[in-house]
Amino acid sequence: MISTILIIGGGQAGAQAVDTLRREGFNGRLVLVSDEPQLPYQRPPLSKKFLCGELAADRLPFRHQSFYDEHHIELKLGVRATHLDPAARRVTLSNGEEVVYDRLLLCLGAASRLLTCPGADLPGVHYLRGIADVPKIREGLKPGARAVIIGGGYIGLETAATARKMGCAVTVLEMADRVMNRVVASNVSEYFEREHRAQGVKIICNTRVVRLEGQTRVERVVCADGSTHEADLLVVGVGAVANMKLASDAGLACENGIVVDEYCRTSDSAIYAAGDCTYHPSRRFEMRVRLESVDNAFEQAKAAALNLLERPTVHDRVPWFWSDQFDNKLLIVGLSQGHDQQVTRGDPATRSFTVCYLKGGELQAVEAINHSKDYMAARKLIADRARPDIDKLADPLVALKDSI
């Protein structure tokens, strides 16, 4: 009998898992451990409305305390899981406490990839991952302050947009030849570079940071071509890595993340995992993936919860992602890796267009810029493995949902 379920991690996945477990009738002891002192909260606003102060801290938590009380969810906040003993089914916490579980769910999330160049450990080098990172960054977002952002991915560009809106002089340094190069098509990158530049953000691609300099704190960034960029504020957004040390130390199979099967099971039959920390199979896309995605965390945690309750549920969703930069909304659905055809609908000059990816004639991924209709239609078409007519697909006057 399953009498105790322990969840490590209070992000999107952990918060969703406790919710699903209780709603689906789990009546046993339910414990949620989070190394952050706050109630589980949403992370996406951290680089946007929360960073600029538009959204107050009390609007970040998913649920009020009363929800956890009413559903008898034991929250252990501000404590870390330091050791996992799968044989004894026991987790040791940083406060010395030990929790013995029947089933364990790891929702460990991901951590910012750290810069390793000389000077990377200087004070004033900021990363944006949790609530605790925000006040230090916000403090530097003063009108006229020179903000340098290393990395032109989602976090970097969203932070750049926020900093610019708050009046900073913003420079983004990107190593690749275009921003968001891992996640969007080149015409989408070009569009966002133009939008940022039009707002006064300086975007420099093809540039590699070789060291950070400063007396008592970081003052400037030096690049491989010898150029330097003076910085009153420095934010680094160069990707993330799965948090999996607890799992790998315990002997669980780990690669790019904690290895799980489609039922969210790890290599230990009593331990499951969900969210950014997992390296999981996707039937729809016929590959293993590690996703940094609110949607994946949510859906995988839901599936994991049902599997914990011995109701076999396959996690095989089409993932989606979004990014807000200035007044632009980028909506992405599916995974474009391995596509063999690419079609753009509409003209970027209209500030609303869509890039579609196909593989073997099947719609596989869509990037919609300020176009919620195409995005919503694509979610269904991709899940259904629809095969659009290419001429209709390329015609923005034909609704995407009518392209098959």
Next chain:
Amino acid sequence: MPKVVFLQPDGIRREIEVPVGITLMEAARQHGVVGVVAQCGGACACATCHVYVDPTWLGTLDPPEEMEQGMLETAWEPRDNSRLSCQVHMTANLNGLQVTVPSRQGG
């Protein structure tokens, strides 16, 4: 504080105090209203906080913007009184507003 009534898909009626300025979605999520999934947390990116507004209240709400309109078109069983609850900000004159949560969310 103004109140909003959420009729959950399980038939339970939830009357919730909603501070002026926050969205209906936020209030529903904080209190765990069943059926308001709200995955994206109010970014208008997922259409999983869809509700049906009591028709008598429609005139009191600001109409949906284009982005929300586009989302709603392919939401689960949209109707004329469909709204994304993340796009409805609470005001004092919405005290007593009643919304029905559909049995499913998403496209």
